[in-house]
Each structure stands twice: as C-alpha cells, then as structure tokens.
Amino acid sequence: MNINQLIIRNLKKNLKNYFLYVFALVFSVALYFAFVTLQYDPAMTEAKGTIKGAAAVRTASILLVAIVSIFLLYANNIFIKRRSKEIGLFQLIGMTKGRIFRILSAENFILYFGSLVIGIFLGFSVSRLILMILFKITGVDAVASLHFSSEALVQTMIVFIVIYLFIILMNYLFIKRQSILALFRVISSTEGKVKKLSMFQNFIGILGLVLIATGYYVSSKLFGGDFTTMPALFAAMTGILGSVIIGTYLFYKGSVSFIFQLIRKRKDGYLSINEVMSLSSIMFRMKSNAMLLTIITTVSALAIGLLSLCYISYYSVDKTAQNNVAADFAFITEGDATTFETALDNAGIDFHEKRIEVIQVSANLKPILERNLEGMMVDPANMPMSVISDRSVKNVDAAPGETIFTGYSDLLQKFMTLKDSGTIEFKGLHQVIPLKYSGLEKEFVISWYYTAGGSPTAIVDDPVFQRLKQDLDPKVQQKSSLFIGINLKNEQQLEKANKIFSSLHFSSEHGNDSRLDLIKEQKKNMGLAMFIVGFLGLTFLITSGCILYFKQMGESEEEKPNYTILRKLGFTQGNLLRGIQGKQLFSFGIPLAVGLAHGYFAVQSGWFLFGAEVWTPMLVVMLLYAALYSIFGVLSVSYYKKVINEAL
Amino acid sequence: MTILEASKIYKSYGNKWNKQDVLKGLDLSIEKGEFVSIMGASGSGKTTLLNVLSSIDKASNGSIKIEGNEITQMKEKQLAEFRKHHLGFIFQEYNLLDTLTVKENILLPLSITKMPKKEADQKFAEVAEELGIYELKDKYPNEISGGQKQRTSAARAFIHEPSIIFADEPTGALDSKSASDLLNKLSGLNQRRNATIVMVTHDPVAASFSSRVIFIKDGQIYTQLNKGEQPRQAFFQDIMKTQAVLGGVQYEH
Numbered sequence: 001m002n003i004n005q006l007i008i009r010n011l012k013k014n015l016k017n018y019f020l021y022v023f024a025l026v027f028s029v030a031l032y033f034a035f036v037t038l039q040y041d042p043a044m045t046e047a048k049g050t051i052k053g054a055a056a057v058r059t060a061s062i063l064l065v066a067i068v069s070i071f072l073l074y075a076n077n078i079f080i081k082r083r084s085k086e087i088g089l090f091q092l093i094g095m096t097k098g099r100i101f102r103i104l105s106a107e108n109f110i111l112y113f114g115s116l117v118i119g120i121f122l123g124f125s126v127s128r129l130i131l132m133i134l135f136k137i138t139g140v141d142a143v144a145s146l147h148f149s150s151e152a153l154v155q156t157m158i159v160f161i162v163i164y165l166f167i168i169l170m171n172y173l174f175i176k177r178q179s180i181l182a183l184f185r186v187i188s189s190t191e192g193k194v195k196k197l198s199m200f201q202n203f204i205g206i207l208g209l210v211l212i213a214t215g216y217y218v219s220s221k222l223f224g225g226d227f228t229t230m231p232a233l234f235a236a237m238t239g240i241l242g243s244v245i246i247g248t249y250l251f252y253k254g255s256v257s258f259i260f261q262l263i264r265k266r267k268d269g270y271l272s273i274n275e276v277m278s279l280s281s282i283m284f285r286m287k288s289n290a291m292l293l294t295i296i297t298t299v300s301a302l303a304i305g306l307l308s309l310c311y312i313s314y315y316s317v318d319k320t321a322q323n324n325v326a327a328d329f330a331f332i333t334e335g336d337a338t339t340f341e342t343a344l345d346n347a348g349i350d351f352h353e354k355r356i357e358v359i360q361v362s363a364n365l366k367p368i369l370e371r372n373l374e375g376m377m378v379d380p381a382n383m384p385m386s387v388i389s390d391r392s393v394k395n396v397d398a399a400p401g402e403t404i405f406t407g408y409s410d411l412l413q414k415f416m417t418l419k420d421s422g423t424i425e426f427k428g429l430h431q432v433i434p435l436k437y438s439g440l441e442k443e444f445v446i447s448w449y450y451t452a453g454g455s456p457t458a459i460v461d462d463p464v465f466q467r468l469k470q471d472l473d474p475k476v477q478q479k480s481s482l483f484i485g486i487n488l489k490n491e492q493q494l495e496k497a498n499k500i501f502s503s504l505h506f507s508s509e510h511g512n513d514s515r516l517d518l519i520k521e522q523k524k525n526m527g528l529a530m531f532i533v534g535f536l537g538l539t540f541l542i543t544s545g546c547i548l549y550f551k552q553m554g555e556s557e558e559e560k561p562n563y564t565i566l567r568k569l570g571f572t573q574g575n576l577l578r579g580i581q582g583k584q585l586f587s588f589g590i591p592l593a594v595g596l597a598h599g600y601f602a603v604q605s606g607w608f609l610f611g612a613e614v615w616t617p618m619l620v621v622m623l624l625y626a627a628l629y630s631i632f633g634v635l636s637v638s639y640y641k642k643v644i645n646e647a648l
Numbered sequence: 649m650t651i652l653e654a655s656k657i658y659k660s661y662g663n664k665w666n667k668q669d670v671l672k673g674l675d676l677s678i679e680k681g682e683f684v685s686i687m688g689a690s691g692s693g694k695t696t697l698l699n700v701l702s703s704i705d706k707a708s709n710g711s712i713k714i715e716g717n718e719i720t721q722m723k724e725k726q727l728a729e730f731r732k733h734h735l736g737f738i739f740q741e742y743n744l745l746d747t748l749t750v751k752e753n754i755l756l757p758l759s760i761t762k763m764p765k766k767e768a769d770q771k772f773a774e775v776a777e778e779l780g781i782y783e784l785k786d787k788y789p790n791e792i793s794g795g796q797k798q799r800t801s802a803a804r805a806f807i808h809e810p811s812i813i814f815a816d817e818p819t820g821a822l823d824s825k826s827a828s829d830l831l832n833k834l835s836g837l838n839q840r841r842n843a844t845i846v847m848v849t850h851d852p853v854a855a856s857f858s859s860r861v862i863f864i865k866d867g868q869i870y871t872q873l874n875k876g877e878q879p880r881q882a883f884f885q886d887i888m889k890t891q892a893v894l895g896g897v898q899y900e901h
Contacts (some may be wrong), residue, residue: 276752561743565745
C-alpha cells in the first residue's frame with residue numbers, strides 16, 4: 001500500500017467521523033460567501049442606505065471571518081487530537097514526522113477544498129434568498145436578482161486559504177511537539193482526573209452563583225434611578241459584565257459540580273441509571289470545559305441580547321412612530337397644513353383635521369417625583385412642559401383645579417418615576433397656579449415637537465388653560481403653539497397621500513411630519529441592524545452547536561466501556577438512552593439556559609431605550625434560538641444511540 | 649439442583665465462506681452452589697464459552713438453560729431483564745465506572761431492580777463488610793488499589809444475589825497476594841451464601857480455589873477435575889498435571 005492509497009483510505013474511513021465537520025465547513029463557507037456577495041451586490045446600495053450602513057456590513061463581514069476561523073481552528077484541534085493514536089502508530093512503524101504531516105495535509109486539503117467548492121456553490125444559490133429576506137425586513141422595494149460577483153469569490157478564497165494555512169500550521173506544530181508516547185496518551189491528559197471535590201471547589205461553586213446573582217440584581221437596578229451620573233452608570237455596567245462573566249466561569253468550574261454533588265449526597269450512593277449517566281459524568285466534565293462553555297455562554301447571551309434588542313426596536317417601530325407623530329400627518333404651522341389639505345382635497349382624499357392649541361409653562365413637579373433628579377441636567381422645580389385644554393382631547397375631562405398627564409415614554413418613566421397623585425404648580429409670567437395631579441394616560445396626543453420625545457403633556461380644564469394662556473412666559477414658549485394633526489378617513493390612501501406630502505417638500509421644516517415616512521426610515525435602519533446581528537448570531541449558533549456536538553462525540557467514545565459494563569449488568573439500550581437524553585439535556589441545556597438567563601437580564605435592564613414592546617419580540621428571539629440550538633442536542637443523542645448499540 | 653444446563657453449544661464466527669468454529673457441540677451442567685473454573689490455552693474458546701453462557705454473546709446453535717429459563721431464544725430486552733435478576737459479572741479490568749464512588753458502583757445492580765433504599769443499604773453493608781471494603785465506600789475507583797477495585801467489582805456481582813456469577817480472569821491484573829486474597833473471599837462467599845460461581849482463568853492457583861475445574865481444548869471439553877475432599881494443595885498438583893498433559897508445557901512452581 002503506498003501513501004496515496006493510505007490517504008484515500010483514511011479519507012473514506014474518516015468521512016463518517018468528519019461528517020459534521022464537513023457540514024460545518026460547508027455551512028460557514030456558504031454563509032460567508034453569501035454575505036460577501038451581498039456586500040458587493042449593486043442592489044444592496046439602497047438597503048445599506050447610508051455610509052453607516054455600509055460600514056456596519058463591512059464590520060459584520062470581519063466579525064464573521066473571526067467567528068468562522070476560531071471555530072475551524074478549534075474543530076481542527078479536536079479532530080487532530082482524536083487521531084493522535086493513529087499518528088503515533090505511523091511514527092511507531094517508522095514514518096518520519098514530515099511524512100505524516102504531508103499525509104495529514106493532503107487529506108485535509110481534499111476535505112477542505114472540496115467543502116470550499118460546495119460551500120461557495122451553496123452560498124451562491126442561497127444569496128438571492130438572503131437578499132430577498134433582507135429587502136423584506138428593511139422594506140426596500142427592489143428586485144433581488146442572482147448576481148455572481150467575482151470580487152466576492154476572490155475575497156472568500158483568500159480568507160479561507162489563509163484559514164487553511166493556519167490549520168496546517170497548527171497541525172505541523174501539533175505533530176512536531178509530540179513524542180510517540182505523548183501521542184498515545186493525549187486524550188487521557190486533557191480530561192481532568194476524577195477526584196473528590198475539595199472545600200475550595202465548593203467555595204468556588206458558591207462564589208460563582210453569588211457573582212451571577214449579584215450581576216443580575218444590579219442589572220435590574222441599572223436604570224432604576226440608583227445610578228444617576230454617567231460615571232456611576234458606566235461603572236455599574238462594567239461591574240455587571242465582569243461579575244456575570246467571572247460568575248459564569250466559576251459556575252461551570254465549580255457550581256455545577258457543587259450542586260450535583262449535593263444531589264448525589266442526598267442519594268447516599270443509591271443512584272438511578274439516569275443519575276449515573278448524567279449527573280456523575282457531567283459533574284467531572286463540565287469543569288474541564290469551563291473556559292469553552294463560558295465563551296459559548298457569553299457570546300450566546302450577547303447574541304440573544306442584541307437580537308432581542310434589535311427585534312424590539314424593529315417590532316416597536318409602529319408604536320414609536322405613533323408616539324412621536326400623533327397623527328398620520330402632523331403640522332405646526334397653519335400655512336403648511338392648509339397647503340397640504342388643499343392638495344388632498346384636489347386628489348379626492350378624505351380626512352379629519354384635529355387642531356390643538358399647545359402652550360408651554362414652567363412646572364414644579366418636585367412634589368410628585370419619586371426621587372430627586374440630582375445629576376440630571378434638569379431642575380424639577382422648573383420643568384418646561386406642554387399644556388393643552390381638555391376641550392382639545394376627546395374622552396378626557398379634567399376637573400377644575402386638576403390636571404391629567406398623558407403620553408409618557410417608558411424610558412423617561414424609568415428615570416423620572418411619577419407618584420400616583422400630588423400637587424404641582426404651573427408658573428406663568430406673574431402667577432402660580434397649583435393643580436392636583438390625578439393620573440397618567442398612555443396616549444400621545446401631540447407630536448414630538450412639543451413632547452421632546454417622551455415628556456408628558458398636561459391636560460387641564462379649559463378655564464385654567466385660558467388663564468395660563470393669558471399669562472404666558474415668553475422665555476419658555478416654542479416658536480409654534482398649534483398642533484394640527486391630519487388623519488385619513490381611509491387608511492388605504494395613505495401611500496398616495498404620503499406621495500403628495502413628499503412632493504410638497506415640507507419635511508425640511510421642523511415639526512411637519514409624515515408618520516409613514518418615519519416608519520419607513522426606522523424600518524430600514526433597524527431592519528439592516530437586525531439582519532446583520534441575525535446573520536452573525538446564526539453563524540455563531542451553528543458553530544458553537546457544532547463544537548458542543550464534537551465534544552459529545554468524543555465523550556461518547558470515551559464512555560463506551562461504561563456502556564458495555566452497564567449493558568452487561570442488565571440495563572437495556574432503552575434505559576441507557578434515557579440516561580443519555582438526561583445527560584444531553586444538561587450538556588446542552590445548561591449553557592443554553594445560562595445564556596438565555598444572561599440575555600434575559602441584559603434585555604430587561606435596558607430594553608426601554610430601544611422600543612415600546614418587550615415580551616413578544618424577546619420571547620420570539622429566545623424560542624427561535626433555543627429551537628435551533630436544540631437540534632444539536634438531538635443530533636448528539638442519535639450519535640450516542642449508535643455508540644450504545646455497538647457497546648455490547 | 650442443576651442451575652445451568654448447556655447442551656450442544658456451537659459458536660462460529662465469520663461468514664459462510666470463511667467460517668471459524670470456536671465451540672463445537674459443548675455440553676455442560678453446573679449445580680447450585682458450585683464454584684467451577686474453566687481452563688484452557690489461549691484460543692481454546694474459554695472466554696467465548698463464558699460470553700455465550702452469560703448471554704452476552706449469542707450461540708450459533710444449542711440450548712442453554714439457567715434455572716429452567718431457555719436463554720438462547722430470548723430477545724434483547726428479555727435478556728437484559730434476565731441478566732438484571734439472575735447474573736453477576738466480575739471482569740479482569742474491574743470495569744468500574746470511574747465517575748461513581750465505590751458505594752455507587754456496588755449499588756448499581758440494585759438500582760435497576762428498584763429495591764427500597766433501606767434494604768439496599770443493608771445489603772451493601774453486609775457484602776462490603778464481607779469483602780472488607782466498607783471503609784472505602786466514598787472513594788473513587790482511581791483512589792484505591794487494584795485488589796480493592798476487584799473486590800468492589802465482586803461486591804457488585806454479589807449484591808443482588810444472582811443465580812450465577814460469571815468471572816472472566818478476575819485475578820489477571822492482580823499481584824499474587826491480592827489475587828489469593830480475592831479468591832479466598834470469593835470461595836468464602838461461595839460457601840456462606842451458597843452462591844454459584846463460574847470463573848474463567850488460566851492460572852492454576854486461582855483454579856485450585858474452586859470445587860471443580862473444566863478443561864477446554866479446541867472448543868470441546870477435554871476433561872474435568874473434582875476437588876472432592878482433598879486439600880487445595882493436592883488439587884493444585886492435579887490441575888498442574890492435567891495442564892501439562894493438555895498443553896504439553898510444564899508449569900513451573
């Protein structure tokens with residue numbers, strides 16, 4: 001048998017083992033190529049919109065390279081270790097290290113570049129689909145065409161050839177450093193020896209849990225008003241990040257063993273088969289993989305958090321727009337409104353008009369604030385505030401001497417929490433009118449021009465409003481004191497009306513807004529962000545899933561003798577498989593659960609900065625992530641099934 | 649009472665064209681409470697015989713009855729169920745799970761049968777005391793010696809009071825001191841608990857602890873020796889002589 005035959009045979013035999021590695025390789029090439037194709041696609045110019053968008057896409061492609069190359073190098077590392085026995089054997093029969101290296105390289109070359117070609121082909125075929133998805137979520141109205149870009153091909157080739165060279169280099173170093181003896185022993189030395197848990201480890205375990213809990217606790221207080229200055233806020237964020245990441249590491253290093261140990265202690269030696277297969281095995285293995293699991297968990301949490309936040313913004317675009325622009329079209333000058341209304345009349349579009357007089361007063365809100373706002377750049381005793389008459393608003397009736405607030409954003413509510421009731425003062429130029437504050441309504445009745453994006457509007461009884469109007473303080477007044485909202489009677493004509501609005505070129509003027517334009521603009525920005533984060537998240541998900549799967553493959557081979565014993569003792573394959581399912585529930589479930597929990601607290605601490613709706617988008621993202629992730633768990637169970645079958 | 653009865657067992661490996669017969673119509677019967685050794689040269693088929701008798705491997709032909717149950721016709725699930733209640737195993741490489749403590753390892757067979765915990769604890773205490781490993785109960789296998797591991801393995805085989813215990817070269821990896829220590833314990837258990845033990849070995853010293861030795865050659869029973877009332881040393885001499893005839897190689901002692 002000559003060397004070539006040896007290579008071919010090895011390849012054939014290993015292809016089965018390498019199945020998922022090849023799959024992952026093909027997949028990462030395909031993703032990367034598709035992404036780069038998009039980057040060079042002329043139709044993308046519109047979706048990217050601004051220079052910022054283009055920069056985001058470029059950064060994303062660099063991150064993609066980073067994820068993919070770390071993954072490939074790691075996977076290669078796992079696989080070469082698995083073959084150390086074979087390498088040792090070759091050396092034992094007198095092959096030089098150089099020769100072994102050449103055999104491995106040749107084998108790798110075929111595997112790698114075969115996958116590369118398939119991956120590029122696949123990436124090319126899905127690039128149109130991906131482009132269509134992108135256009136769909138950004139709301140860009142363009143035709144996605146199949147477009148082969150040679151620049152993308154060259155870029156992909158260069159990136160993956162460089163990664164290949166790194167892999168080769170790693171293999172070279174691996175072979176060079178090993179002696180025959182070490183090669184035979186490599187697996188046993190990487191997995192930690194089974195020992196009793198020391199006090200120190202128990203301490204580490206408890207510390208890990210405490211650190212994570214502290215991080216969570218502080219994160220829930222982050223925007224609750226305890227940290228009011230910028231440096232304090234920043235320090236708190238860094239603290240949370242540090243304590244959660246270190247906590248996660250210690251959690252894997254010690255807490256898991258610690259908790260499992262407690263459970264085992266309670267059993268006093270009498271373990272069921274499920275506990276034998278899951279608890280006792282994971283207890284010792286999770287420790288040696290602590291670093292890897294920490295990285296996977298942290299990045300998972302990051303991906304889940306970012307995706308949730310992006311989706312929250314995207315999901316709340318409509319609602320945010322409603323809060324900012326309180327009608328289909330909003331105007332603040334009589335003239336512009338009339339021009340637009342005439343144009344609508346000419347086009348035969350029916351509409352309602354809503355006029356609200358808005359005045360500004362300086363308000364003393366101190367009595368109803370939950371906390372004083374030290375460190376913020378506003379004086380609660382002298383807050384500028386928009387006031388309207390209750391005659392302008394339907395369904396709201398303010399009693400004389402009373403005021404109702406309406407339209408308060410979730411964000412501001414976090415920083416300036418209002419009490420349920422109290423007495424406040426509106427200051428005119430000469431007189432001060434005390435009013436009883438009696439509650440908060442959700443609805444926004446006037447646009448952001450008056451509300452500055454979220455501060456509430458006060459509704460007062462009409463006579464009070466007239467008194468305030470007579471006594472205006474010119475210093476706090478806005479240029480305009482009139483809000484004109486135009487709502488179409490038939491929403492289907494919105495698109496048409498919007499065209500008229502654009503053709504009249506109002507938008508340069510502040511306060512003249514089309515809600516539809518705002519929605520479109522926001523969707524484009526948020527859609528692109530979501531697409532990029534989603535793409536990166538998916539790549540990461542698949543690569544990390546693969547790595548956990550590879551680890552499980554290795555573990556299953558190592559534990560094969562145990563399965564033999566257990567089957568000889570009379571456990572059926574079904575018994576063992578149930579045990580394995582339990583084990584995989586932990587092996588994959590613990591990192592997933594921790595990642596989800598981290599993501600959850602990250603989202604909860606700051607979602608209101610991004611949008612108006614939290615639960616639906618966050619749950620959608622989390623469920624999707626968990627579902628995709630569990631595919632790898634299921635795959636690994638089926639691999640175990642095979643091993644168990646062969647065990648007797 | 650006959651506990652194991654095997655008749656006309658054939659076992660061959662390979663396919664139709666390239667067939668290798670390992671067991672060729674072997675008959676065997678073991679009484680309750682016997683301690684039987686199976687000896688023979690490498691490749692004579694003794695380990696195959698043990699595997700077939702213990703239902704781990706399937707016989708190509710023939711019938712095997714353990715306590716009246718015909719095991720050659722059983723399905724995989726039934727076999728597992730059967731092994732659970734009727735068989736115990738001791739192996740050369742101890743075959744303990746390294747992630748479990750000594751006590752957890754020993755209690756494994758009971759956890760399948762879902763025995764109440766209190767009863768299980770009591771049984772554990774009994775068997776562990778008898779084998780002198782009770783103090784090691786919270787240690788992990790890699791913290792104890794080979795002899796202790798093998799005694800743990802033996803405790804695991806005895807704890808659920810199986811009909812038969814199969815031992816495959818139990819002393820193979822032990823030094824002579826630990827080996828005779830283990831064999832003393834085994835024959836003690838054999839007498840006190842009236843447990844049936846079938847042991848494969850190539851070591852005449854180990855075999856001399858048993859009450860009957862079966863010699864296998866080329867897949868068939870060559871001869872049998874009964875200990876009877878004679879002392880162990882005399883029995884050992886008999887075994888040596890038979891082995892010399894069987895293999896043609898003098899065993900030096």
